[in-house]
Amino acid sequence: MLSRLTKTTFTQSFLFGTFTPPFLSSVCSRSLASNLDSVPTGYALLRNQFQNKDTAFSLEERERFGLTGLLPTRVETIEQQMSRCEGQWRQLTTDIDKFIYLYHLQQANETLYFKFLLTHIEDTLPIVYTPTVGAACVQYSDIWRSWPKGMYLNASMAGSIRKILDNWYNEVDIIVVTDGTRILGLGDIGINGHGIPVGKLALYTVGAGFDPSRVLPITLDLGTTSDRAGHYFGAMDGHPDEETYRSFLDEFVAAVKDKWPSCVLQFEDFSKDHAFDLLDGYRYDYRAFNDDIQGTGCVAAAAFFNACRATGTRPRDHTFVFLGAGAGGMGVAESLAQLLVAPDYTIEQARRHFYLVDRDGLLQHPMDGRLGAHQAPFVKKLNGGAKYSLSELVHEVGATAIFGLSATPGAITEDVIQGLCQNTEHPVVFALSNPTSKCEILAQQCSDYSHGKAVYASGSPMPDVDFEGRKIPLSQCNNMYVFPGIGHGAMLSGASVITDRMIAAAATTCAMSVPDEQVSNGMLLPNLRDIRDVSAKVAAAVMEMAYEEGIATAQRPAGDLVQFAKNSQWKPQYH
Numbered sequence: 001m002l003s004r005l006t007k008t009t010f011t012q013s014f015l016f017g018t019f020t021p022p023f024l025s026s027v028c029s030r031s032l033a034s035n036l037d038s039v040p041t042g043y044a045l046l047r048n049q050f051q052n053k054d055t056a057f058s059l060e061e062r063e064r065f066g067l068t069g070l071l072p073t074r075v076e077t078i079e080q081q082m083s084r085c086e087g088q089w090r091q092l093t094t095d096i097d098k099f100i101y102l103y104h105l106q107q108a109n110e111t112l113y114f115k116f117l118l119t120h121i122e123d124t125l126p127i128v129y130t131p132t133v134g135a136a137c138v139q140y141s142d143i144w145r146s147w148p149k150g151m152y153l154n155a156s157m158a159g160s161i162r163k164i165l166d167n168w169y170n171e172v173d174i175i176v177v178t179d180g181t182r183i184l185g186l187g188d189i190g191i192n193g194h195g196i197p198v199g200k201l202a203l204y205t206v207g208a209g210f211d212p213s214r215v216l217p218i219t220l221d222l223g224t225t226s227d228r229a230g231h232y233f234g235a236m237d238g239h240p241d242e243e244t245y246r247s248f249l250d251e252f253v254a255a256v257k258d259k260w261p262s263c264v265l266q267f268e269d270f271s272k273d274h275a276f277d278l279l280d281g282y283r284y285d286y287r288a289f290n291d292d293i294q295g296t297g298c299v300a301a302a303a304f305f306n307a308c309r310a311t312g313t314r315p316r317d318h319t320f321v322f323l324g325a326g327a328g329g330m331g332v333a334e335s336l337a338q339l340l341v342a343p344d345y346t347i348e349q350a351r352r353h354f355y356l357v358d359r360d361g362l363l364q365h366p367m368d369g370r371l372g373a374h375q376a377p378f379v380k381k382l383n384g385g386a387k388y389s390l391s392e393l394v395h396e397v398g399a400t401a402i403f404g405l406s407a408t409p410g411a412i413t414e415d416v417i418q419g420l421c422q423n424t425e426h427p428v429v430f431a432l433s434n435p436t437s438k439c440e441i442l443a444q445q446c447s448d449y450s451h452g453k454a455v456y457a458s459g460s461p462m463p464d465v466d467f468e469g470r471k472i473p474l475s476q477c478n479n480m481y482v483f484p485g486i487g488h489g490a491m492l493s494g495a496s497v498i499t500d501r502m503i504a505a506a507a508t509t510c511a512m513s514v515p516d517e518q519v520s521n522g523m524l525l526p527n528l529r530d531i532r533d534v535s536a537k538v539a540a541a542v543m544e545m546a547y548e549e550g551i552a553t554a555q556r557p558a559g560d561l562v563q564f565a566k567n568s569q570w571k572p573q574y575h
């Protein structure tokens, strides 16, 4: 049980170096070997998205696998296939069309799909992931041609979930599961949120090289409060009562553990009504984590640490205003509070630096039972606090940093930025709500309002900023920089659970993978093109911590863990 493990705080890890990155000696490799060891033949092979090569099957393979006559004459290389895809891609004019194109490519040929994503990462990730995946989810039931891979479990399956998992065709290394109740900043959209687990798992392959045939997106289709008109595919009855919901979740998690005991289970986009309880309920017994609470908290801590590097400040020098106190907001606030902790500075002192605002105003005494357990330690006593506007609050408390996780577009106004600028030379502004349509302030606005002084990061990608002819690169503070490596490190080490120290190690490693020179240029997170290298470092750090904590069940590989993690990454090549 985690509660029995010693916890090391972020600050200890960052500032006192209790976490040592694993730079060891020799090279070792383990591949995420596909379990699809029997190769189908004939038409079935061409319909198998993991083994299909289409026109790249050689004449000899065509003969051997019963494909002769089933393919056009010319044998192509994967590069020739890529060139055709690139031509088709250039013809597409809307982002939704690009999403649908990539979706079909994945259904037909995962090797080519991932080669395309990795080769054109900056153009394709904003499509398969935020922001376009958000727009696609909203219309998911309508843009459907054939339902993507994954499992859909509904309330009528209660009592049989373990048996139903047997219907899945393969071994599984990682599951991303949602109940669709808080999809990005879009709210409860039910089964239409399935695009998120699919997109996150694409990132697991792009970032950390998970074998795409061994990943499983799952949607728990337990109703929705959204408008279910049109072609909606999900359950049409509303949400079950609390007891039924919890017992369904308990059965689901136990069934997963029984069926795939070593798989990593990532909870994604559950509303705050359940996200914290589920995490607290399962994280001590399963290899499980919540990406919105821990993943977003982890990457925000890394980016904020780099904002301190960029501005020559210490985390403790800052006063924070948070807009949004849900799963993401609380996860980030708690991770940042840990950054302030030191032997002479307690977590209670650290939390005094934080002012959290939700839709009813500042979280403050008395709250009339409105507080969740994770919010309670952050409440404040501030005379007249409830009546403050955001800019008044910034002024009143002397805020130097503002974090947006409220899905309220435009909530961080020019007044708010100017208020921050009165309190500090270089305010920190992180607008983390996704997709872009829910973002609290855009990068260019933040730069204009602060005259280029603010250090900014957003959750979704945006163009670089132009300030008086100077180009400032955008920092995309998105959990994609950490969750693939966290999952990979947990899997490779066979960690029985995923601890706070493993997450803290991921944050440290992510932060430190950005060189000083880039940090001083305002680049708080790694370059997207380096995501595989960064994920390997994160995975190695997570492994190292799992060994240090004594919770790894896999034997420690000989040699350099970064190289080991790198060698374990699946690559989009035909076999």
Ligand SMILES: O=C([O-])CC(=O)C(=O)O
Residues within 6 Å of the ligand: 130, 183, 184, 185, 269, 291, 292, 296, 433, 434, 459, 478, 479
């Ligand atoms: O998916 C993303 O881009 C980040 C995330 O987890 C969320 O916003 O829920």
Ligand SMILES: [Mg+2]
Residues within 6 Å of the ligand: 184, 268, 269, 291, 292
């Ligand atoms: Mg999420």
